[in-house]
Amino acid sequence: MKKLYQKPSILKLHVGFMREKKSAARTLIRSEIDGIPVKTLVEKFGSPLFVFSEKRLRERFRYLKRLFESHYPRVEFSWSYKTNYLDAICRIFHQEGATAEVVSDFEYEKARRLGIPGEKIVFNGPYKPLEILERAVSEGARINADSLDEVLDLENLARKMGRRLKIGLRVNMDTGIYPRWDRFGFNLENGEVMQVARRIAAGGLLEVVGLHCHQGTFILEPGAYGQAAEKLVRLAGELENRFGWQIEYLDLGGGFPSRNRLKGIYLPPEVAVPSLAEYIEAIGRAMLSGLPPGNYPLLIMETGRALVDEAGFLLTTVRATKRLPDGRRAYILDAGVNLLFTAFWYHLKVEMEREIPGPPEPCVLYGPLCMNIDVVEESALLPPLPRNTHLILSPVGAYNVTQWMQFITYRPRVILITEDGRAEVIREAENLEDIVRKERVPEHLR
Numbered sequence: 190m191k192k193l194y195q196k197p198s199i200l201k202l203h204v205g206f207m208r209e210k211k212s213a214a215r216t217l218i219r220s221e222i223d224g225i226p227v228k229t230l231v232e233k234f235g236s237p238l239f240v241f242s243e244k245r246l247r248e249r250f251r252y253l254k255r256l257f258e259s260h261y262p263r264v265e266f267s268w269s270y271k272t273n274y275l276d277a278i279c280r281i282f283h284q285e286g287a288t289a290e291v292v293s294d295f296e297y298e299k300a301r302r303l304g305i306p307g308e309k310i311v312f313n314g315p316y317k318p319l320e321i322l323e324r325a326v327s328e329g330a331r332i333n334a335d336s337l338d339e340v341l342d343l344e345n346l347a348r349k350m351g352r353r354l355k356i357g358l359r360v361n362m363d364t365g366i367y368p369r370w371d372r373f374g375f376n377l378e379n380g381e382v383m384q385v386a387r388r389i390a391a392g393g394l395l396e397v398v399g400l401h402c403h404q405g406t407f408i409l410e411p412g413a414y415g416q417a418a419e420k421l422v423r424l425a426g427e428l429e430n431r432f433g434w435q436i437e438y439l440d441l442g443g444g445f446p447s448r449n450r451l452k453g454i455y456l457p458p459e460v461a462v463p464s465l466a467e468y469i470e471a472i473g474r475a476m477l478s479g480l481p482p483g484n485y486p487l488l489i490m491e492t493g494r495a496l497v498d499e500a501g502f503l504l505t506t507v508r509a510t511k512r513l514p515d516g517r518r519a520y521i522l523d524a525g526v527n528l529l530f531t532a533f534w535y536h537l538k539v540e541m542e543r544e545i546p547g548p549p550e551p552c553v554l555y556g557p558l559c560m561n562i563d564v565v566e567e568s569a570l571l572p573p574l575p576r577n578t579h580l581i582l583s584p585v586g587a588y589n590v591t592q593w594m595q596f597i598t599y600r601p602r603v604i605l606i607t608e609d610g611r612a613e614v615i616r617e618a619e620n621l622e623d624i625v626r627k628e629r630v631p632e633h634l635r
């Protein structure tokens with residue numbers, strides 16, 4: 190997040206300001222999504238309602254893939270399940286050629302259930318329960334080890350199976366990003382990776398064939414990826430020379446930002462968020478300049494947020510209007526932080542379904558929960574909204590339909606607008622039966 194503190198040039202600021210003015214005037218209204226009126230969607234499927242655009246998902250994926258392919262010859266995209274693991278969304282990315290990136294037993298099982306074979310699964314995560322680790326190893330998944338204890342688990346499995354296992358190592362390093370995510374894998378700078386590698390080589394049961402580095406999420410510094418790639422390439426060379434291993438893949442994790450507005454950043458995303466091309470150029474340059482020509486390991490990218498965030502919208506409705514004691518206008522929406530985990534971190538874009546007359550004033554958007562922290566936006570500039578006005582919040586495609594909470598209210602429907610313009614339910618709304626199904630009442634309380 191170094192970018193935060195860099196002073197943007199006056200020109201950049203000016204361009205950003207002009208763009209924002211223009212876009213504020215132009216995009217405050219969103220009457221339809223992919224050709225279907227917002228009003229029709231709410232009438233048919235209810236409010237609140239999550240809406241995903243298949244067109245945007247596919248376009249984004251293809252764009253990213255093309256960009257990478259013009260900078261490095263061998264790239265694989267591995268879809269980060271925790272960013273959005275709705276079946277329909279995963280299937281779209283798998284159809285486009287993405288493998289699966291999972292971080293738990295649940296996610297591994299979900300990928301297998303969708304028909305993804307073990308060899309097409311990258312298994313990360315700091316805790317891989319033994320049972321699922323054994324299954325993943327026997328099904329040929331790419332396992333990236335996070336700790337020495339996990340290396341020991343893998344050695345035990347190798348003994349049990351009577352063969353040498355190929356594994357990857359998660360590596361954390363200094364790439365100039367603060368705060369540094371140093372809890373995943375083994376540290377590069379203090380020699381921990383080399384120490385573990387020596388330990389693995391001495392054991393003779395495992396062979397390191399991959400290196401993985403996930404620096405964080407919403408990283409605004411393309412150069413950090415260049416540094417990560419450069420350091421992994423150098424490390425791969427050292428491991429190959431010292432231990433005779435062949436490094437088959439380098440995995441740069443996820444973390445590319447979406448066009449969302451992180452709280453504390455005052456520039457609009459069009460200015461504050463670098464283009465994906467800048468990240469990919471930095472990675473391509475570092476890879477190609479560090480590797481011997483012709484010997485290119487597979488580059489794996491676990492991009493989540495940047496692929497899915499802008500394809501997701503949340504339609505919500507004003508259910509009540511009030512004046513706060515300090516004079517500010519406030520609205521109660523039918524969607525709150527129970528559905529919008531990311532509203533804690535980002536100022537989501539708020540759009541109206543139709544033009545509404547009246548002078549805009551700063552107002553607070555509350556959700557329906559009985560909690561003071563249930564604030565969707567603390568300061569939105571909106572005209573006086575009549576009750577039952579529909580608002581469109583975006584981008585919300587990343588992390589919300591996985592981190593949403595069943596708390597106080599039911600979770601709503603999720604729909605997908607297909608490429609040919611149909612609206613399909615991809616997750617039904619919850620009802621009482623869904624929620625109480627797992628409860629048990631002891632005999633004496635019946």
Ligand SMILES: *Cc1c(COP(=O)(O)O)cnc(C)c1O
Pocket residue numbers: 269271272290292313314403405406407442443444445491492493494495587
């Ligand atoms: C969460 C995660 C990702 C995806 O990150 P995004 O910021 O959504 O791109 C990729 N790899 C790993 C290991 C992760 O934990």
